[in-house]
Amino acid sequence: xxxxxxxxxxxxxxxxxxxxxxxxxxxxxxxxxxxxxxxxxxxxxxxxxxxxxxxxxxxxxxxxxxxxxxxxxxxxxxxxxxxxxxxxxxxxxxxxxxxxxxxxxxxxxxxxxx
Amino acid sequence: xxxxxxxxxxxxxxxxxxxxxxxxxxxxxxxxxxxxxxxxxxxxxxxxxxxxxxxxxxxxxxxxxxxxxxxxxxxxxxxxxxxxxxxxxxxxxxxxxxxxxxxxxxxxxxxx
Numbered sequence: 194x195x196x197x198x199x200x201x202x203x204x205x206x207x208x209x210x211x212x213x214x215x216x217x218x219x220x221x222x223x224x225x226x227x228x229x230x231x232x233x234x235x236x237x238x239x240x241x242x243x244x245x246x247x248x249x250x251x252x253x254x255x256x257x258x259x260x261x262x263x264x265x266x267x268x269x270x271x272x273x274x275x276x277x278x279x280x281x282x283x284x285x286x287x288x289x290x291x292x293x294x295x296x297x298x299x300x301x302x303x304x305x306x307x
Numbered sequence: 308x309x310x311x312x313x314x315x316x317x318x319x320x321x322x323x324x325x326x327x328x329x330x331x332x333x334x335x336x337x338x339x340x341x342x343x344x345x346x347x348x349x350x351x352x353x354x355x356x357x358x359x360x361x362x363x364x365x366x367x368x369x370x371x372x373x374x375x376x377x378x379x380x381x382x383x384x385x386x387x388x389x390x391x392x393x394x395x396x397x398x399x400x401x402x403x404x405x406x407x408x409x410x411x412x413x414x415x416x417x418x419x
Contacts, residue, residue, distance in 0.1 A: 224405040226405075226406075226407075228409075233316065233411055235311075235395065235410050235412050236395065236409040237409070238406065238407075238408075241405070243405070251406075283350070287405050289405065294338060294339050294355075294397075294399025294405055294406070294407055295339075295341060296405070297352075298343075298349040298350045298351075299349055300348045300349045301348070
């Protein structure tokens with residue numbers, strides 16, 4: 194079974210703090226993705242990565258950065274957290290040969306910025 | 308810009324009812340349409356559709372794709388309380404492999 198894990202289920206931070214969200218997958222997938230999920234807006238893509246040290250902006254990259262130093266690990270960084278970044282963050286991965294796009298998701302991190 | 312729209316946004320039914328969830332899309336270079344179920348945890352994969360008119364079925368759930376009219380439906384018959392969840396529709400296409408565009412989701416609540 195594919196397993197995607199995220200470092201925290203719940204996180205509370207203060208405005209201006211630097212926040213790191215970690216995602217690890219154990220299936221040797223090339224593609225990894227970070228989404229945020231808000232009521233009524235669905236999942237919106239923040240960043241994705243096709244390979245180690247590669248990253249591409251998604252639909253809402255402002256205020257976020259990412260790091261992929263190892264194939265299995267994809268980190269999302271909030272350089273200076275703001276209250277409008279309070280959300281559910283979901284990580285996903287997929288193998289590059291699966292051209293039909295199926296992604297496997299982690300359990301999510303619910304981030305609250307006070 | 309790729310776009311996926313789901314309807315209704317929320318639905319409340321009683322056990323035993325049949326529900327139909329809708330998903331319409333506008334995507335460049337369509338490859339696939341996927342349905343996921345999300346309870347209070349990771350979204351789990353239900354179906355992937357790539358060809359028009361071929362129904363995919365799993366127990367009480369079924370789904371079909373119409374590539375001419377650019378939509379898909381997800382049917383759930385004889386609903387149970389365990390079907391209560393957010394149902395997500397996503398479409399793969401565009402110029403980047405692996406990328407999905409998601410709809411807003413439909414929140415389904417099934418009362419006993």
